[in-house]
Amino acid sequence: MESNALVDYVKSLDCIHCGLCLRTCPTYQLTGVESSSPRGRIYLMRAVAEGALDARDAQYREELDFCLVCRHCESVCPAGVRFGEMMETARAGAESVAPRGGLERFARWIGFSVVLPSRFWLSLSIGALRFAQRTGLLKLVANFAGARKAGLSSLAEAPPASERRLLPERTPARGAERGEVGVLEGCVMPELYGRVNRATVAVLADLGFASRTARGHVCCGALHAHNGELEGARELARGTIERFEALGDAPIVVNSAGCGAHMKAYGHLLEHDAAWKERAQRFSKRVVDFSEFVAANAPADWAPDASGSGMGKLAYDDPCHLCHGQQIRAQPRSLLERVRGAQRVEMNNAESCCGSAGIYSVLRPADSQAVFDAKARDFAACGADTLVTANPGCQMQWDAGLRRAGSKARVVHLAEVLAARVSQKS
Ligand code: SF4
Ligand code: SF4
Numbered sequence: 001m002e003s004n005a006l007v008d009y010v011k012s013l014d015c016i017h018c019g020l021c022l023r024t025c026p027t028y029q030l031t032g033v034e035s036s037s038p039r040g041r042i043y044l045m046r047a048v049a050e051g052a053l054d055a056r057d058a059q060y061r062e063e064l065d066f067c068l069v070c071r072h073c074e075s076v077c078p079a080g081v082r083f084g085e086m087m088e089t090a091r092a093g094a095e096s097v098a099p100r101g102g103l104e105r106f107a108r109w110i111g112f113s114v115v116l117p118s119r120f121w122l123s124l125s126i127g128a129l130r131f132a133q134r135t136g137l138l139k140l141v142a143n144f145a146g147a148r149k150a151g152l153s154s155l156a157e158a159p160p161a162s163e164r165r166l167l168p169e170r171t172p173a174r175g176a177e178r179g180e181v182g183v184l185e186g187c188v189m190p191e192l193y194g195r196v197n198r199a200t201v202a203v204l205a206d207l208g209f210a211s212r213t214a215r216g217h218v219c220c221g222a223l224h225a226h227n228g229e230l231e232g233a234r235e236l237a238r239g240t241i242e243r244f245e246a247l248g249d250a251p252i253v254v255n256s257a258g259c260g261a262h263m264k265a266y267g268h269l270l271e272h273d274a275a276w277k278e279r280a281q282r283f284s285k286r287v288v289d290f291s292e293f294v295a296a297n298a299p300a301d302w303a304p305d306a307s308g309s310g311m312g313k314l315a316y317d318d319p320c321h322l323c324h325g326q327q328i329r330a331q332p333r334s335l336l337e338r339v340r341g342a343q344r345v346e347m348n349n350a351e352s353c354c355g356s357a358g359i360y361s362v363l364r365p366a367d368s369q370a371v372f373d374a375k376a377r378d379f380a381a382c383g384a385d386t387l388v389t390a391n392p393g394c395q396m397q398w399d400a401g402l403r404r405a406g407s408k409a410r411v412v413h414l415a416e417v418l419a420a421r422v423s424q425k426s
Contacts, residue, residue: 006093008086009049014079015042021073021081026353026371027066035063038073038083045090056098064091066367068360069226070353071324084325085268091228111359112229116187116219117236123164126191130158151365153404156192156396163194171201171211178208181293182244182252182286186259187219189392196392199419200255200290207297211253214243222262223358225269237266238276241283252283255290255415257391258358261325263287289322291390291414295331298338306420307341311410312385314339314417315347317375317398319391323351332390332414339417347382349375356397372401379409386410388417 021038022028028037035044044060047053053060064087071084099105115121132138133155142152158164167185181204189197201211221236240263244252254260262269267281314336322328329351336344355361355371379387379402387398387409398411 006055006090006097007045007049008089009046011082011086012042012046012049014081015039015077016079018078020076020078024072024076024352026068026070026072026355027367029374030367030370035059036066038077038081041067041090042081042083042086045086048090048093055094061094061098064094065364068320068353068355068357068371070320070357072320072352075324075351085265088225088228088230092230093228095228108227108229112224112227112232116223117232119166119218122187122191122218126158126164126188127161129155130160133158149365151362151368153400155362156399158192159194164191165194166190167197167201167211167213169213169215171205173208173210174205176208177210178297179250180210180212180248181250182247183211183213184220184252184254184256184259184263185213185217186256186392189256193392193395193413196255196395196413196415199413199415200253202419203290203294203415204253207294207299207302209297212247212250214240214247217243220259220263221269222258225262226258226358230269234269234273237263237269237280241266241276241279244283244286245279249286251288251293252286253288253290253293255390255413257289257319257322257325258393260287260289261321264326289326289328289331289390291322291331291335292326292328294418295335298335303338303340304335304418304420305340306417309341309420310385311342311412311417311420313343313345313383314386314388315345315379315382315384316350316388316414317347317354317379317394318351319389319394320351320353320357322390332388335414335418336388339420341420342386342417345382345384347384348378350378354394354397354401356391356393358393361393361397361400368397369401369404372397376401376405376407380407384409386412386417388412388414390414 025037034040048055069087073083115125142149145152204211219236220240221233225233264284264287266284270276270280316332354375355368361368389395402409
């Protein structure tokens, strides 16, 4: 393969080496080493494209894996460098010339090609996880997992089977219907946080919107793309587009920041696929984050009531793929300001990564926890009782991290806070 095809050389030329991104990069904060910074990684990518560095180089691979793809560097970059897209291309390129070892490749194949795209295997896996957590088997296995032990211990608590259920195909509006929307159920969301999906459609119903799910749809391919599995990601993107096209042209509400950012970028993912490019662009325009949709459609006097819920002071932590990936910052905060019976407080460094980063917390638990530790300190300092997020990966990371630290604070999705008023009505 041409070295130029292993990275996105044209995009790498946008970098003007100003270094403004360094102080916000969580991996640079951990090491203080240039090659662990966005600018350093771009230098490495350029060196690969120019033939000065082999894409099989161990240090190069390590820096690609070490990156959380949090895209904080994009938010502060004056040159508009599209680092997330560059990283997806670079990871796929490195994988194509130097595939990982047999066991790791097999584990990735199981995860990306068997489990994530299949509701059957997802349900079975989460059911098995619950069994292992309840019986202590997971702790036993973790003892033999070496460096991955912390990653296994940080997995979210799998809920009982009664919680792990899909949404109905259509949830009607309450009272007069203002319109209909599609809702992304997600792959792990119904298995681990089904209550968040139920809160999402309850809020939409309260605002007068009927919700429809794309039956048979499982995964949007975000985790595949972030991990360099671009062909798998494209296949899943085509399936996602097809299934949601079958629902008409209504907006598609997404309550997972990582999935939403990825689905809004399908046009880029399929830009070299002539048959799908335009369909992908049309589809992406329909995608809207949950907070974006609610903020735009809630009447001025709509005020969720969390009295009696015990949520107390709420601190919102921006998921990277919402603030850096979709530039959505104000809407979740303005919605929390409307909540009666709770008080929003601001947390320092809310826009920095919590260390979840998709499956990063499982693959690199030590780095993930080091990144989280700084967040935990900021959360403790702001005096909040409840951490609010808008992404399942972050919810898992906060749940596990605060549990580990012995904190009694609650961790909830924005939809759960806003649904408090709805559940109190019913
Ligand atoms: S995506 Fe995040 S971790 Fe990666 S280089 Fe940018 S700021 Fe650093
Ligand atoms: S802020 Fe942007 S232009 Fe400046 S060094 Fe970082 S990536 Fe390059």
